[in-house]
Amino acid sequence: MSEHGTDPATETFVALRNLLFTVAYEMLGSAADAEDVLQETWLRWVEVDPGQVRDPRAYLVRITTRQSLNRIRTLRHRKEAYVGSWLPEPLITAPDVAEDVELAESVSMALMLVLETLSPTERAVFVLREVFDLDYDEIASAVDKSPGAVRQIAHRARRHVDARRPRKTASASETRAALESFRRALETGDLQGLLDVLAPHVVLVSDGGGVKQAAPRPITTSGKVARFIIGGLGKQKVTLTSDPTVVNGSPALVMRLDGDVDGVLAFHVEDARITGLYYVRNPEKLTRVASETPLTVR
Structure with missing residues (x-):
């Protein structure tokens, strides 16, 4: 236990929670579903011995990504039955998000709609590589692909997004x-x-x-x-x-x-x-x- 009465596993999860939520939200476009993914991630995290985890951030991002991919299957059926156009769930964000140009673009309505046109694996690879700057080995373990396959998927996803994303973003x-x-x-x-x-x-x-x-x-x-x-x-x-x-x-x-x-x-x-x-x-x-x-x- 720490001096504040919380165990190291809880402290690690709390410290990384905003990051994990962002990963799940960019994957799903739904805050409610992102929260569910975080709950599932937490339940798996507490079963792990933190002392055996070399990189908690990479480990938790991997769990969150896998849970998000599982959740996408449910969302796909929901969106197929959705009445009218579907838009991501809007989030009121702090000014510092707007100051981070890459993060702001990645969660913008315009780009989130482009991400909807990717396959689930392409979306996961694109988000983890382009937004969170994970290396190909880390992404490979998150999506159960080889690093070589992930490189190809990343290239294909980037080309797809670049062809459809807005030409430029205003200040x-x-x-x-x-x-x-x-x-x-x-x-x-x-x-x-x-x-x-x-x-x-x-x-x-x-x-x-x-x-x-x-x-x-x-x-x-x-x-x-x-x-x-x-x-x-x-x-x-x-x-x-x-x-x-x-x-x-x-x-x-x-x-x-x-x-x-x-x-x-x-x-x-x-x-x-x-x-x-x-x-x-x-x-x-x-x-x-x-x-x-x-x-x-x-």
């Missing part, structure tokens, strides 16, 4: 400026103001989960997106939060209707204009908007 200040322009246009019902801040090829994805009204499919082009926003959100007299909000490492808006949270609206900005809008309204995905969720790659 937090550029995103905030675009967000404020969007917000003013929404509050005043200014259609032209919205058109000015939306990129011509903008895409809006809304997720109601069959519980809240949402567009059944993504909406594309600035004219259609602007009309949808003015005709939908604008007519509901939604009151926007005035305090800056950071969701998945980027400036975002928590939308309120009659004082209650109606959804979270995340943005992707390129060249000072909005290219992606991600509106999560499914109440089951809004349990993390009252407090910050700590994320880390270290």
